[in-house]
Amino acid sequence: MxxxxxxxxxxxxxxxxxxxxxxxxxxxxxxxxxxxxxxxVLDGLKRTFQSPYLLGISGFILLYSITSTVLYFQQAEIVNSTFSDRAERTAFFANIDLWVNSLTLFFQFGLTGRMMKYIGILPVLSLLPLFSVISFAALAMNPTIVVFVLVQVSRRVANFAFARPSREVLFTRLSREDRYKAKNVIDTLIYRSGDQLGSWGYAGLGALGLSLTGISWLTVPVCVLWFGLSIWLAGKEDVD
Structure with a gap:
């Protein structure tokens, strides 16, 4: 295969x-x-921090990366407390990957392009932040393995099938220089910075005594901010 x-x-x-x-x-x-x-060589870095539009895209990527890192650490807590056997954990993650890949393939072939064509980029781009608001609220209220599976599958499918394609469309509005330079900065430096900030933030909140539930509730307003940013980016016409 x-x-x-x-x-x-x-x-x-x-x-x-x-x-x-x-x-x-x-x-x-x-x-x-x-x-x-x-x-x-530094033009892409300069442009990223000079353009409000590029800063908006950077913020979108940063918030996605931070929330994904938070979910990754929550995943470790929930799965380790549910499955004691390594083989069971491996099978569990394999099943999640199967569902994610199958649903992503289905949506990308049959729905994503049509959605962007007929209803525009806004609903497609904002779907992942909206799912994230609901997901972290659900984890805060009921941090069980069943809820985690629904959250992980829906978020990853929303990212691969909807957020990533629509996010790439945002770059088509840019000049050639920004597409080839600033995009590289955003996809590497900004993305990995989000991973690090998410790791530090989760460790810091844990050190302060916050539980998985408390961290989930704190992540909800971050996702709301992310949702608002996606609406702004989708409607932005002046990209200078």
């Missing part, structure tokens, strides 16, 4: 490469994209 999917990916990449060469030749003949971007 893995070999078959990899071969399909290779064929798709070859086809895209040929189409890209045709498009590039047409663009060059029309006088577009025939100049190098130029600039310095």
């Amino acid at each position: 893995a070999i078959l999917l990899l071969e399909m990916s290779v064929l798709a990449a070859k086809k895209l490469s040929k189409l890209g060469e045709i498009e590039l030749r047409a663009s060059n003949s029309a006088g577009r994209f025939n100049q190098e971007i130029g600039g310095g």
Whole structure:
């Protein structure tokens, strides 16, 4: 199965490469994209912190990364307290991955593109933050393995099937320089900073004596802020 999917990916990449060469030749003949971007190695970092739009995208990525890290640590607590056997934990995570991958494939093939085409980017982009508000509230009220499974599957599916494709669409509004420079900063520095901040925050709140329930309640307003930011980004027209 893995070999078959990899071969399909290779064929798709070859086809895209040929189409890209045709498009590039047409663009060059029309006088577009025939100049190098130029600039310095730190330009992407500067632009990321100069543009309100890029800062908004950075905030979206940062909040996603922070909440994912919080959920990761909560996962360790809930799963370790439920399953004592390593084989049971492995089978449990494998089943979650199966559900996530199957549902993501279904939505990406049949729904995501149509949603963005007919109802716009706003509902698609804001779906993950909205699910996150509900998810952490549910974990705060009932931190059980059943609730955790529903939260983990719904969040990961919402990310892979909806948030990630719509998030990439946000970059199509940018100039070539920002797409190739600032995007790299956001996808690496900002994303990994969120991981670290989430780790420090969770450890700090735990040191203060907050339980899984208390941390979940504190994460809810963070997700509300994230939801508001997604609405702002979707409706933003001036990206300078």
